[in-house]
């Protein structure tokens with residue numbers, strides 16, 4: 001039976017789960033005592049920027065919004081089945097990190113970001129997560145991670161770099177660029193990610209957010225172009241486009257150093 005549209009709208013606005021997807025492989029179970037988390041904190045996960053990363057806290061699980069579910073489906077299908085470690089290089093609210101640990105068989109996961117309040121929220125959730133061992137959130141930078149990866153061989157099978165490359169190359173009001181060239185950035189990425197980097201970012205300067213364009217240096221804006229980005233990436237990775245759009249493709253970057261895992265068929 002179909003509800004009349006006014007009723008349907010009323011139901012959606014009343015029911016906080018109306019925008020959520022309860023597909024078992026997309027939710028993240030295994031949390032404890034989530035009811036102890038304050039309502040004001042819950043709003044952060046369900047109603048803040050970036051909106052395509054929103055989710056709600058169930059009794060003992062995280063339930064993704066429709067937009068987040070769509071992104072999860074698009075990206076997680078490219079995790080190699082034998083991968084055992086994952087780093088999200090701009091983890092934001094942390095869903096991809098929790099999901100990888102709980103649902104994708106990763107034994108070690110790390111989420112980094114530069115935004116301390118967001119990371120504190122990830123750590124709060126992690127304190128309730130049954131698999132918190134080897135699940136880490138840290139305020140860190142690509143350069144730092146790359147040095148660490150070289151020194152301690154603390155690199156990762158899978159890396160996620162989603163909707164963030166423009167900040168690494170051009171900087172923002174929050175921080176300067178993370179590298180002086182595309183080449184330097186992809187070198188560091190190849191140190192951190194020994195297997196596959198899933199790269200889903202805007203490649204055209206004119207497609208970037210207005211604020212990013214306005215704050216970019218002249219030099220940075222000139223070489224922010226798909227040709228330059230892909231040439232630099234190709235020196236360290238084999239690059240394959242597997243989805244997304246021309247302006248914002250989903251690219252699989254497989255490290256030319258060779259895998260330490262093998263694809264299981």
Ligand SMILES: C[S@@+](CC[C@H](N)C(=O)[O-])C[C@H]1O[C@@H](n2cnc3c(N)ncnc32)[C@H](O)[C@@H]1O
Nearest residue numbers: 053090092114115162163164167171172174175
């Ligand atoms: C658009 S959000 C994407 C978050 C996440 N990867 C996703 O897809 O949901 C951009 C992320 O990049 C992080 N970031 C890293 N360096 C940044 C910089 N220099 N300026 C702004 N944001 C930066 C932000 O804190 C934020 O979490």
